[in-house]
Amino acid sequence: MERFDAVVVGAGPAGSAAALTLARKGFSTLLVERGRAPGVKGMFGGRIYSWALHDLIPDWAKDCPVERYVVRENMSFLTEDSSLAISFDSPKLREGRAASFTALRPKFDAWLAKKAQDAGAMLVTGIRVDDLWQEQGRVRGVAVAPNDYVAADLVVIAEGAPSVLTRSAGLKSDLEPREVSVGVKETIELPAETIQERFGLGAKEGAAFIFAGYASLGLRGGGFLYTNQSTLSVGLVVSSEDLARKRIEVAELQTKFRTHPSIQRWIRGGKIVEYSAHLVPELGAGMMPRLWREGVLVVGDAAGFLINNGYTFRGVDLAIASGIAAGEAADAARAAGGMTEGHLAVYEKFLRSRNVLTDLERFRRAPLFMKNERLFDVYPRMLMEIAERVYTVDGRGKERLFDIVFDEATSASVPKLKMLLDLLQGARSM
Amino acid sequence: MSVSAPEVRPMRIIVCIKQVPKAQELQVDPVTQTLKRVGVPSEINPPDANALEVALTLKDRHGAEVVVLSMGPTSFDESLERAIAMGADRSVLLTDRILGGSDTVPTAYALSETIQKIGGYDLILCGEETTDASTGHVGPGIAGHLDLPQLTYVSEVRVVDGKVRARRTAEDGTEWWETAMPSMCTVNFGCNKPRSPSLTGKIRVKRGGLVVHWSCSDVGIDPKKVGLLNSPTIVAKVDTVKLPPREGRIFTGDAKEAVRALFEALIRDNVIAL
Numbered sequence: 001m002e003r004f005d006a007v008v009v010g011a012g013p014a015g016s017a018a019a020l021t022l023a024r025k026g027f028s029t030l031l032v033e034r035g036r037a038p039g040v041k042g043m044f045g046g047r048i049y050s051w052a053l054h055d056l057i058p059d060w061a062k063d064c065p066v067e068r069y070v071v072r073e074n075m076s077f078l079t080e081d082s083s084l085a086i087s088f089d090s091p092k093l094r095e096g097r098a099a100s101f102t103a104l105r106p107k108f109d110a111w112l113a114k115k116a117q118d119a120g121a122m123l124v125t126g127i128r129v130d131d132l133w134q135e136q137g138r139v140r141g142v143a144v145a146p147n148d149y150v151a152a153d154l155v156v157i158a159e160g161a162p163s164v165l166t167r168s169a170g171l172k173s174d175l176e177p178r179e180v181s182v183g184v185k186e187t188i189e190l191p192a193e194t195i196q197e198r199f200g201l202g203a204k205e206g207a208a209f210i211f212a213g214y215a216s217l218g219l220r221g222g223g224f225l226y227t228n229q230s231t232l233s234v235g236l237v238v239s240s241e242d243l244a245r246k247r248i249e250v251a252e253l254q255t256k257f258r259t260h261p262s263i264q265r266w267i268r269g270g271k272i273v274e275y276s277a278h279l280v281p282e283l284g285a286g287m288m289p290r291l292w293r294e295g296v297l298v299v300g301d302a303a304g305f306l307i308n309n310g311y312t313f314r315g316v317d318l319a320i321a322s323g324i325a326a327g328e329a330a331d332a333a334r335a336a337g338g339m340t341e342g343h344l345a346v347y348e349k350f351l352r353s354r355n356v357l358t359d360l361e362r363f364r365r366a367p368l369f370m371k372n373e374r375l376f377d378v379y380p381r382m383l384m385e386i387a388e389r390v391y392t393v394d395g396r397g398k399e400r401l402f403d404i405v406f407d408e409a410t411s412a413s414v415p416k417l418k419m420l421l422d423l424l425q426g427a428r429s430m
Numbered sequence: 431m432s433v434s435a436p437e438v439r440p441m442r443i444i445v446c447i448k449q450v451p452k453a454q455e456l457q458v459d460p461v462t463q464t465l466k467r468v469g470v471p472s473e474i475n476p477p478d479a480n481a482l483e484v485a486l487t488l489k490d491r492h493g494a495e496v497v498v499l500s501m502g503p504t505s506f507d508e509s510l511e512r513a514i515a516m517g518a519d520r521s522v523l524l525t526d527r528i529l530g531g532s533d534t535v536p537t538a539y540a541l542s543e544t545i546q547k548i549g550g551y552d553l554i555l556c557g558e559e560t561t562d563a564s565t566g567h568v569g570p571g572i573a574g575h576l577d578l579p580q581l582t583y584v585s586e587v588r589v590v591d592g593k594v595r596a597r598r599t600a601e602d603g604t605e606w607w608e609t610a611m612p613s614m615c616t617v618n619f620g621c622n623k624p625r626s627p628s629l630t631g632k633i634r635v636k637r638g639g640l641v642v643h644w645s646c647s648d649v650g651i652d653p654k655k656v657g658l659l660n661s662p663t664i665v666a667k668v669d670t671v672k673l674p675p676r677e678g679r680i681f682t683g684d685a686k687e688a689v690r691a692l693f694e695a696l697i698r699d700n701v702i703a704l
Contacts, residue, residue, distance in 0.1 A: 002633045032629065124632045148628040 004030040006330060007142050007152040008121075009129045009165055011038040012105075013048075014300025014319035015158030016112040017056055021327025022156075023119035027334075030150065031113065031121050032142070034128035039109030042160075043185060043278035045313055046226035046233035047208055048108070051097040052320035052354070057115060065107035067228035068206025069094040072199075075311060076262060078214040078223075079384045083262040094205075102206050102226045102233070104187075129159075132169050132296070139169075139295030154295055154339045156326050158319075161279040161301040163289070169296055172289030177241040181221060181282040184254045185235030187274035188267050192230045198266065199227055209266075210311060213381070215257050219246060223257050224313065225266060232267055234258060237280050237308070250277065280315075281306050288360075291348065294341040297326045305356060318356050325350035379422075382408050441494040441552045441589065441611075443485045444545055445518070446572070447478035448500060449509040450562040458670050474509045477557025479624040481617035484587050485555050486517045486625065492589055495519045497548055501529060501541055504643065511635045515627030519640075522548060526646040531658025534563075538571025540651050545576065547649050553594060554614040558583055569616035579609040585621035 004027075008019045011033035019031040035041035047070060053060045071093050076085040092098065117123050132155060133143040141151040159165050161180060166172045192203075199207050206227040215223030221238035236250070236257055243250055257263060281304040288304045291297065299305070300319035307314040328350045333343035351357045389404045399407075409419065451470040459466050474482070485496045498513040498521040500506050510521040524544045532540065545551060554576075556569030566582075573580035584596040585604075594613050598605045634640060646653060654660065679695070681688035696702045 002630050030633065122633065122636050124629060124636060126627065127629045127632060129629070142629075144629045148630050150629055150633065 001149065001151055002030075003141075003151040004028045004122075005152065006030070006154040006156060007032065007129075007150060008156040008158055009142065010034075010158035010160060010300070010302070011113045011116075011123060011125070012042050012109055012158060012160060012300060012319065013112060013316045014302075014305075014323045015156065016109065016116045017052075017320040017323025018156045018158060018297075018299055018326045019116035019121040019123075019323075020056065020112070020119050021324050022330060023116060023121040025327060025331040027154075027327075027330065029116075029121040030152070031116055031123045032127050032129055033113070033123065033125045036126050037106070037110060038113040038123070038125070039104075039106035042105035042109050043183065043276045044105060044315055045183070045185065045224045045235065045237070046102045046104075046228065047100055047313070048103050049100045049314060049317040052317045052324065054097050055354070056320055056324055063111070064101075065103065065111050066204070067102040067104060067231075068201070069204055070100045070102065070208045070226075071201070071205045072207040074207060074209040076209060076211045077383050078211055078260060078262055079381055080214055081261060082384050082388070083211075084383055084387045100208075102208070102228050104228060104231075130164050130168060132165065139293075152295075154297065154330050154333075156323075156330075157296060157298045157302050158300050158323065159302045161281050163302045166289050166298055166302050169293070171291075171293060171296070171298060175279075177244055178239075179282060180240050181237045181280040182240050182243060182250050182277060183235060183237045183280045184250050184275070184277045185233055186254065186258065186272050187228075187276075188232045188234055188270035189273045190230065190232060190267070190270040194269070195227050195230065195232070201227065210313075211257075211262075213384075214260065217248070217253060217256060219243065219248070219253070223263075225263065231273065232270060234263065234267060237313070239282070240279075280308075282308070291351070292329075292341065292344040294344070295339045297329060297344060297347055299323050299326045305360065307359060314359075318359070321354040321356045322351060325354050325356065439550070441488070441492060442497065442548075442550050443488060443494050443553045443555060444497045444499055444548060444551045445478070445482050445485045445513070446499050446541060446554065446556045446568070447482065447509060447513060448475045448557075448560050448562075449473070449502060449506045450475045450560055453561050472505070472508060474512060474624075475557055475560045475562070477559060477561070477617060477619040479557075480619060480621050481555040481557045481615075482513055482516065482518065483622045483624040484615075484617050485553075487622070488553075488587065488589060489517065494552075497522065497551075499541065499544060499548070500524070501532075501537060501544070507641055510641045512627060514635050514640050515631035516625055517628065517631055521641050523641060523643050524646075524649065524651075525643050526651075528646055528653050528657050531661060532656050533661035533663040534565050534567035534571060535662055536656040536660050538568050539575060540646070540649075540656055541568065542572045542575035543651050544644065544649050545572065547644070552611045553587075553589075554578065554612070555587075556614070556616045558616045558618055566616070569614060573614040576612075576614070579613040580615065581607050581609060581613065582616045583618055584615045585618045587615055587617075 006022045006027045007030045008015045009032050011031050015031060019029050022029045073088040074085055076083045113123055127144060129142045129144055131143040132139050133141040133149045139155060141149055142155055143149050157165050163172055209225040211223035216236055216238050219238050219242040221236060223236045226233040236254055238250060281301055289298055291303055299322040305318040305322050329344055329347035332346045333339050336343040386404055386408050390401060449472045452473045455470050457466045488494050489496050496518040498510055498518045500510060501524040504525055506523055510523055513521060524540060559566035570580055581596045581598055583599045585599055586597040588595045593608050594611055595608045596615055598607055599618055681692045
């Protein structure tokens, strides 16, 4: 019987951060990944906020496989053929802990898993863990198959959004369509020089785009575009409930999005080299499973640690921070006498000290607000009509800006009171 | 002083495997017309994987030590490690530059010497043949060198009362044979479904020390009996089958007319007869 102090299930950012922290604290640690290598099964939009990485590996920038540092943020509202955009440029965007960068998961995850291995964790790939090994209600390790059990005092679940193990561990009920969105992404190849020229970027500089409105054909969700070194990550995150209700294939949605003139401008001439799809936990703190029990901690997407407040998509930073917090909690529990439920409760404190839970709770209303369909349909169109009237000069006489806005707002199909409430709710949740 | 019971040694099964280019990914170099071996993913020779599964099934049923043996470059470690991850106990790689170019005659000799060095064997299992050379010589060659009873092309092996009972595929049916142990069997391709590597097995591989490398001098192999110069096989020429050029014709227009025209053409060219 093989035995470890801790088994971490899943070698994504959360799992590798947990394994690295555990190994550093002297736990014999096994990191199990179902893909043939870390990252090959991983998928995300494409950007990582670096603050948590600073805490885990202070000199991360030395060898981290960064594609480009984001120096420009863009947010666009789309209708069928037009777009209205806000763009923010600042050198502050890439300074110190505030830096964010684009990355490709096979490279990034392999790098982080290697750090965990260097610290002493054992990485095993190509094995899927769907069950805890339990005896008389006590967690004794993980169970892969009959006669294939590995003993451990602690199991860290870092399996991602599908959360099969989290559910079989009794920490979470079955997924509901409203709890998950579907993320799709196409990786589009373009020469690095073309990307730099087209987006007005320097050699290591990158841009991030978020698209609302027609991007998702009015379904709840939005689009994104990130610049990598010599590829673009272009995709959508869409409510799976809406997809089912409107009977739209997500691939069809992605094609419509990709061929929109505002997207075409950026990707033209590029070659699609990869297509991927993934579940995204969507209710923020509202859908969190129990985060620990005797012998078990849950980290990353499996724990629902994802923030989508409409202007930032955060997952990998929270994953890494929760991985560190799990390692710290395990260390504290060991010092207190063992991996009991009571001792592991300190996990919550460490999650708070790293602002994982605090941020999630702060933006708890965002997912609810983001579920407001008017946000994806009526309001972008209203904004676009305002913009159209403001910027169209055709000799027919111009109105004042205030009159245009007032006119558009009063002629919209949404009652004024409701609009006011939406505005209030939006401001509060963001 | 207590008298200890006589030690019951578990059965020792030696499985001979070879690492071959993955069959589905095989490519022929368009210039040299030979198999491309560089950059092609490798696998355990599929019939050898079936032999390993036979051994592991016997281990599950009766308890046994399964030792995997191969001869080749150190890149073969990949397959030996996979065999351990599947459930073998340990493995030996006979690796030495002087073995390069050996055909089936020196290979059977070198492997039988290595098997004798491992010693204590009760059963030797080989795949029926390799997918990259397809001779089927090595298993019987080993049995010859070691003077063992052999059963070739078996699809099921049982151990009953210290004897091997195996089902052998014959041209017109199957035969059940029984031999004493030690003995040698070659196992049919596809007769079982080789198991996947287990987590426990992969951990054992990571812990290390289960793949040992032996050179010819470690084993005591006579250098004058191995290598290209001591291999009687001469590969005079390798031919690849070229498909004859095919005449393409697309029948268009009214569906009924097109089908009629197609059938007329097929009948005219004696492809079908009415």
